[in-house]
Amino acid sequence: MGLLNLFAKAAPSLLHLPAGSFTVDRDGTVLTGTLPSSFPKDLVNDLAQQVLATFREAADAQLILSELIVNYSSLRISARESRGGAMVFISPKERYSPSKQS
Amino acid sequence: METRHKILLLDDDPEVLNMYQEILEQLPSQPEIRTASSGTRAMAMLEAEQFRLLICDLKMPKMDGLQVLSIVRRKYPQLRTVALTNVADEQFRSRAYALGVDQFWYKPASDQEVRMFLECLEALLGREAETGFRGVQSKSLVDIIQLECISQSSSVLRISNGQLAGKIWIQDGELIDSEAGELNGEPAFQKILSWRTGNFETLPAEPNRPRTIFKSYNALLLETAHAMDESQEQAAAGGHSEADVSSLAQLSQLDGVEFVLAMKPGEKGMQVARGLENPAHMAAWARESLARFRALADRWHAGPLEQIECLGPQRHVALASQADTEFCVGWKYTLSAGQIREMMKKVLVLWAS
Numbered sequence: 232m233g234l235l236n237l238f239a240k241a242a243p244s245l246l247h248l249p250a251g252s253f254t255v256d257r258d259g260t261v262l263t264g265t266l267p268s269s270f271p272k273d274l275v276n277d278l279a280q281q282v283l284a285t286f287r288e289a290a291d292a293q294l295i296l297s298e299l300i301v302n303y304s305s306l307r308i309s310a311r312e313s314r315g316g317a318m319v320f321i322s323p324k325e326r327y328s329p330s331k332q333s
Numbered sequence: 334m335e336t337r338h339k340i341l342l343l344d345d346d347p348e349v350l351n352m353y354q355e356i357l358e359q360l361p362s363q364p365e366i367r368t369a370s371s372g373t374r375a376m377a378m379l380e381a382e383q384f385r386l387l388i389c390d391l392k393m394p395k396m397d398g399l400q401v402l403s404i405v406r407r408k409y410p411q412l413r414t415v416a417l418t419n420v421a422d423e424q425f426r427s428r429a430y431a432l433g434v435d436q437f438w439y440k441p442a443s444d445q446e447v448r449m450f451l452e453c454l455e456a457l458l459g460r461e462a463e464t465g466f467r468g469v470q471s472k473s474l475v476d477i478i479q480l481e482c483i484s485q486s487s488s489v490l491r492i493s494n495g496q497l498a499g500k501i502w503i504q505d506g507e508l509i510d511s512e513a514g515e516l517n518g519e520p521a522f523q524k525i526l527s528w529r530t531g532n533f534e535t536l537p538a539e540p541n542r543p544r545t546i547f548k549s550y551n552a553l554l555l556e557t558a559h560a561m562d563e564s565q566e567q568a569a570a571g572g573h574s575e576a577d578v579s580s581l582a583q584l585s586q587l588d589g590v591e592f593v594l595a596m597k598p599g600e601k602g603m604q605v606a607r608g609l610e611n612p613a614h615m616a617a618w619a620r621e622s623l624a625r626f627r628a629l630a631d632r633w634h635a636g637p638l639e640q641i642e643c644l645g646p647q648r649h650v651a652l653a654s655q656a657d658t659e660f661c662v663g664w665k666y667t668l669s670a671g672q673i674r675e676m677m678k679k680v681l682v683l684w685a686s
Contacts, residue, residue, distance in 0.1 A: 245397050246634050248424060274633060281629050285622050289643065292618040298644040300670055301626050304431035304636030305424075323424055324431075 248323040255279035257315030338364040338385035372396030391418040431636035487538035499525040518545035591663035619661035
């Protein structure tokens with residue numbers, strides 16, 4: 232059935248959820264990180280902004296937070312507050328173990 | 334007359350589309366195969382006509398398969414979806430299932446795999462005839478029961494709601510018995526109908542089941558509809574019904590709970606709280622945070638937002654939503670994030686019940 236193997240085409244890449252961490256300062260500047268360089272920087276900056284805004288707005292609502300854990304069905308994000316900035320950890324969830332091909 | 338199912342095949346490679354069109358034409362039910370070479374074209378076709386099944390490649394330019402599946406799952410919950418890819422990456426399989434696809438396939442590369450693929454698709458196309466409850470997310474339990482009774486069916490409806498489960502026995506279009514936890518008969522039926530969300534499954538009829546309900550289904554459903562109308566009127570007038578307030582009181586009794594805040598999404602002011610002196614600020618922050626991280630999920634393709642746990646030196650807070658209600662629950666700071674996650678499951682189940 233070699234013909235069907237022709238389906239293996241050079242296709243555009245899918246966004247692969249990364250595993251790693253980064254730090255962001257109180258101004259929203261991403262300082263250091265272990266995320267793959269191929270991962271879009273604008274998404275990392277976006278996440279950093281959302282995390283800082285959540286900490287900041289919580290404080291405005293008289294809620295002092297030191298850590299934030301966001302659970303998605305495919306991803307877990309945790310962020311630790313650090314002097315107005317944050318350290319953010321990203322880990323994809325692997326719910327389904329690989330099937331064994333016989 | 335038997336109608337042919339329609340399958341929409343989405344792949345950016347025209348050769349693959351042609352090849353799979355030929356393969357799918359071997360399906361015994363002889364469905365109508367339509368093709369689309371981009372996510373936007375597929376969305377337009379789904380908008381214009383009704384399909385039974387979408388088979389979607391994952392790697393595509395502009396709008397990739399995960400994006401398409403994410404939109405489709407929300408917009409067309411009744412549509413069966415199959416992700417088909419040659420990317421052997423476990424993360425994508427996990428994410429596709431998290432988005433609610435029915436099946437995930439690596440592109441078959443042998444006769445045997447093609448045969449298995451076709452068998453699975455055929456089963457997927459025919460599943461509705463067996464269960465009859467696909468896509469009931471937009472229907473209420475009342476609708477389902479009415480359908481069963483009007484069509485003079487004999488069946489057992491199994492309804493699950495988180496950890497809660499109940500059964501309704503229907504014989505020749507009449508409700509004959511019900512069971513929910515320790516309740517039986519009419520009280521069990523009313524209890525099940527009070528659940529706001531749930532899953533349905535039809536089981537084979539049990540003709541020998543003793544009858545404990547003697548009212549007509551119309552009478553029982555009318556009584557329930559009346560109660561639901563009253564509840565909705567209360568909600569419209571005061572934000573939340575007495576039942577909601579009572580549920581909240583029950584939630585606030587759980588171990589470790591400091592406060593509970595329930596909100597209707599997007600409707601400022603529609604909230605009910607227990608244990609908070611001034612819930613307005615907290616509600617605004619909770620709504621904003623849930624909206625913010627939901628939007629982030631779309632940009633990151635991270636799948637649906639499940640829950641947010643916020644840990645602090647004085648108290649912890651968890652944010653989650655269920656059906657049409659968003660929750661912000663305050664927890665004692667001595668609890669761990671894992672304990673909060675588990676307790677929140679209990680909160681959501683209690684609320685739903």
